[in-house]
Amino acid sequence: MSEATIQQLFDLTGKTALISGGTGHLGSAMARALAEAGARVLLTSRDEHRAQEAAAALPGKGHVGAALDHMQPDIVEKQFRDALAAVGQIDVLVNNGHEALGNDWTTVTAEQFTRHLGNATGYFVLSRLLRDHVVQRNAPGSVVLLGSMYGQVASYPDAYAGVCPGSPVAYHTLKGGLIHMTRHLAVYWGKDNVRVNCLSPGPFPSEKAPAAMVERLCTKSPMGRMGHAEELKGAIVFLASAASSYMTGQNLTIDGGWTAW
Numbered sequence: 001m002s003e004a005t006i007q008q009l010f011d012l013t014g015k016t017a018l019i020s021g022g023t024g025h026l027g028s029a030m031a032r033a034l035a036e037a038g039a040r041v042l043l044t045s046r047d048e049h050r051a052q053e054a055a056a057a058l059p060g061k062g063h064v065g066a067a068l069d070h071m072q073p074d075i076v077e078k079q080f081r082d083a084l085a086a087v088g089q090i091d092v093l094v095n096n097g098h099e100a101l102g103n104d105w106t107t108v109t110a111e112q113f114t115r116h117l118g119n120a121t122g123y124f125v126l127s128r129l130l131r132d133h134v135v136q137r138n139a140p141g142s143v144v145l146l147g148s149m150y151g152q153v154a155s156y157p158d159a160y161a162g163v164c165p166g167s168p169v170a171y172h173t174l175k176g177g178l179i180h181m182t183r184h185l186a187v188y189w190g191k192d193n194v195r196v197n198c199l200s201p202g203p204f205p206s207e208k209a210p211a212a213m214v215e216r217l218c219t220k221s222p223m224g225r226m227g228h229a230e231e232l233k234g235a236i237v238f239l240a241s242a243a244s245s246y247m248t249g250q251n252l253t254i255d256g257g258w259t260a261w
């Protein structure tokens with residue numbers, strides 16, 4: 001067997017990658033990464049028009065924008081199938097979209113907590129649809145879940161005190177659970193040639209984040225700074241492509257060393 005070159009391993013030409021929340025802070029950079037690596041990108045948003053605009057702005061041709069709301073389990077399957085019909089095949093699923101929660105442990109209601117965990121339900125439903133689709137095609141598949149450093153370590157209360165609500169307890173519960181759902185699905189789907197991995201960013205605040213909080217997070221970071229969205233581009237292409245063909249059930253943490261302390 002001839003050895004693949006590094007260019008071939010990272011090349012996504014001929015693959016179609018669905019990325020949810022592709023209009024967001026990190027999702028838009030990761031969508032560009034997938035497109036730059038040669039994939040046809042199926043970029044989704046809850047708003048179809050916004051998705052279409054973002055897909056049209058990606059480098060390369062043939063990208064498609066579609067509506068998808070993983071918090072509505074009764075319609076998400078139809079949305080997935082409609083999007084699939086528009087592109088013909090999907091090889092990679094990046095479960096990046098995320099319904100956020102502003103309430104920390106002091107104010108969160110039971111209903112809000114439960115709803116937040118519903119993000120995981122949506123990612124699971126989509127992941128299983130992708131798995132069934134690629135198995136039916138007898139093709140390999142790659143699923144990427146977005147975890148977080150906060151799925152691995154506790155909050156850093158000092159960063160938020162007096163500035164904004166702390167990182168939500170339901171968020172920590174969700175992200176920790178996603179890292180473990182990754183392992184569970186990877187084991188069940190390994191022989192189906194469907195890999196499941198988790199990409200866990202550390203602090204990548206958008207411009208909208210409170211400056212005082214960002215400053216405090218920087219003092220806690222071993223690298224002394226926040227992550228830039230483009231610093232996830234290499235990792236997402238790695239996980240989506242044959243460059244990670246023997247990797248499944250793992251959590252890849254990109255956090256400037258936050259969890260290394």
Ligand SMILES: NC(=O)c1ccc[n+]([C@@H]2O[C@H](COP(=O)([O-])OP(=O)(O)OC[C@H]3O[C@@H](n4cnc5c(N)ncnc54)[C@H](OP(=O)(O)O)[C@@H]3O)[C@@H](O)[C@H]2O)c1
Pocket residue numbers: 020021022023024025026027044045046047050068069070071072095096097098099100146147148149200201202203204205206
């Ligand atoms: N930024 C960070 O520091 C950081 C750190 C660790 C982990 N993460 C994770 O990285 C992912 C992206 O985060 P981000 O910072 O880029 O957040 P973001 O800018 O808020 O993007 C998330 C996107 O998710 C979409 N979304 C919201 N509700 C949805 C739903 N019900 N169904 C489908 N999509 C939905 C929204 O797009 P539409 O309005 O267009 O639907 C939104 O733009 C998330 O999973 C987040 O938890 C981020």
